[in-house]
Amino acid sequence: MRIRFWGTRGSIPTPGPSTVRYGGNTACIEVRDATGTLLVLDAGTGLRELGLHLLRDGRNGALEVEVLLSHLHWDHIQGLPFFRPVADARNTIRLHGPHQSRPIEEILGVGMDEAFFPVNLDTLPAHFEFHDLQPGATTRIGPYGVRSSAPLFHPAPALAYRVEADGVSLVYATDTEDPLSGKPNPVVDLARGAHTLLHDAQYLPEDYKQGWGHSTVPSAIDVAVAAGVRRLVLTHHDPDRSDEALDRIGDEARRAARSRNPDLEVIVAREGLELPVA
Numbered sequence: 001m002r003i004r005f006w007g008t009r010g011s012i013p014t015p016g017p018s019t020v021r022y023g024g025n026t027a028c029i030e031v032r033d034a035t036g037t038l039l040v041l042d043a044g045t046g047l048r049e050l051g052l053h054l055l056r057d058g059r060n061g062a063l064e065v066e067v068l069l070s071h072l073h074w075d076h077i078q079g080l081p082f083f084r085p086v087a088d089a090r091n092t093i094r095l096h097g098p099h100q101s102r103p104i105e106e107i108l109g110v111g112m113d114e115a116f117f118p119v120n121l122d123t124l125p126a127h128f129e130f131h132d133l134q135p136g137a138t139t140r141i142g143p144y145g146v147r148s149s150a151p152l153f154h155p156a157p158a159l160a161y162r163v164e165a166d167g168v169s170l171v172y173a174t175d176t177e178d179p180l181s182g183k184p185n186p187v188v189d190l191a192r193g194a195h196t197l198l199h200d201a202q203y204l205p206e207d208y209k210q211g212w213g214h215s216t217v218p219s220a221i222d223v224a225v226a227a228g229v230r231r232l233v234l235t236h237h238d239p240d241r242s243d244e245a246l247d248r249i250g251d252e253a254r255r256a257a258r259s260r261n262p263d264l265e266v267i268v269a270r271e272g273l274e275l276p277v278a
């Protein structure tokens, strides 16, 4: 498996000179298995550039794009109407995401209602399919085996996923708050023994906002150590975090991780970063 980051920011896009290296687009990750089959993790604003890349790549036939959504907060869906393949009626977009109080098709449609957005979801030319996922469920998306976590600690229903292909495991756990209540963290169970864990690292202990549904960098390390993963990738960066701040966070996180588990690799996600998961 290989992954490529198209958006690493949490909450809101942050273009500008202080975020050039780590990037300003919100959550979007491209996953490819050995056969090259595409799986997209989240549809934040980074999805727009992934769409341009797919078309540039000369893939001009009908596209089938599988998108696995952690949840439906803006920073995880706003790229969808700007994803160029949605403008081509030959293409199929399959959206898989956690069931909300209503089916995800209805909720996504609400966000694109007339008062908020000029184009309706159901008037986009591509063919859309919606698959509501339940906590703890296992499903198959093309060549990928996918297991959903138990509900995450997040203000809206959100799930982490364990994605298996080519004999390796990748875990995507964004928008998850390390539990304050002493309850077991569902991500630890999901990520046990995985190769790579992509984890929310929005806060530092000094700017942690309790109840917003995000983790601190030290709690992401705790989860990675407890689950025994080989590699931790910190992502969903706080909008206020500059490139220099993220450099420092990476250095400190690597130092802290080394003292707990010398074999744990720690990487700070940046736009354009490609990683083999093998």
Ligand SMILES: [Zn+2]
Residues within 6 Å of the ligand: 010, 011, 073, 075, 076, 175, 236
């Ligand atoms: Zn988010």
Ligand SMILES: [Zn+2]
Residues within 6 Å of the ligand: 071, 073, 154, 175, 213
């Ligand atoms: Zn969220």
